[in-house]
Amino acid sequence: MRGSLFTPRRLAIAGVSVLSLVLCLGLAWWQWQRFESATGSWQNLGYVLQWPLFGLFPAFLFWRLRRLRREHETAAPAAPAPAPAPAPRVPAPAPVVTRQDEPDDDPELAAYNRYLAQLYARDQQETR
Structure with a gap:
């Protein structure tokens, strides 16, 4: 892979990923407290499981984009394009x-x- 490991763009993406994970884990903790309260429901428990997945999603996207870029860079160069075929002759229209x-x-x-x-x-x- 080319370039430095710590470019501003990569640092920004990593920062957004970490911030998203921290925020979503906080929301999961809040939903867990709601679930344990007297007014809590099973819906709150569902949110407890859902929020960490939302928090991990930006990190997954970053990982996936890096993997796709690496595959694209290591792909073999494409073969030269064949010469274009001559245009087909169009028959005269039927009367x-x-x-x-x-x-x-x-x-x-x-x-x-x-x-x-x-x-x-x-x-x-x-x-x-």
Whole structure:
């Protein structure tokens, strides 16, 4: 790993991790006292178990980020990218065939088909 062991960024992250753990352990102690009191419930005991996990989470994230960075740095350099393949030839669009010899039974369907044919022709003109 490169760089100094004690950079300002690492010290700040470690400080936040320690502060988070101390704060969350204090909250766990408070919930334990609530659980032992006359008004305590099982929910308080659940919080006693939950708060230390919250406190350890920033330290876990710091450890995980360092591990991922180390894996990334030690990874083998990527092989050179292959030459790009030539662009495929696009076949000429099929001609739009309309049935003018047969009457349409549904004028709404015929109008929709004409609209689709116009959209297709417009799209073909824009791609050229």
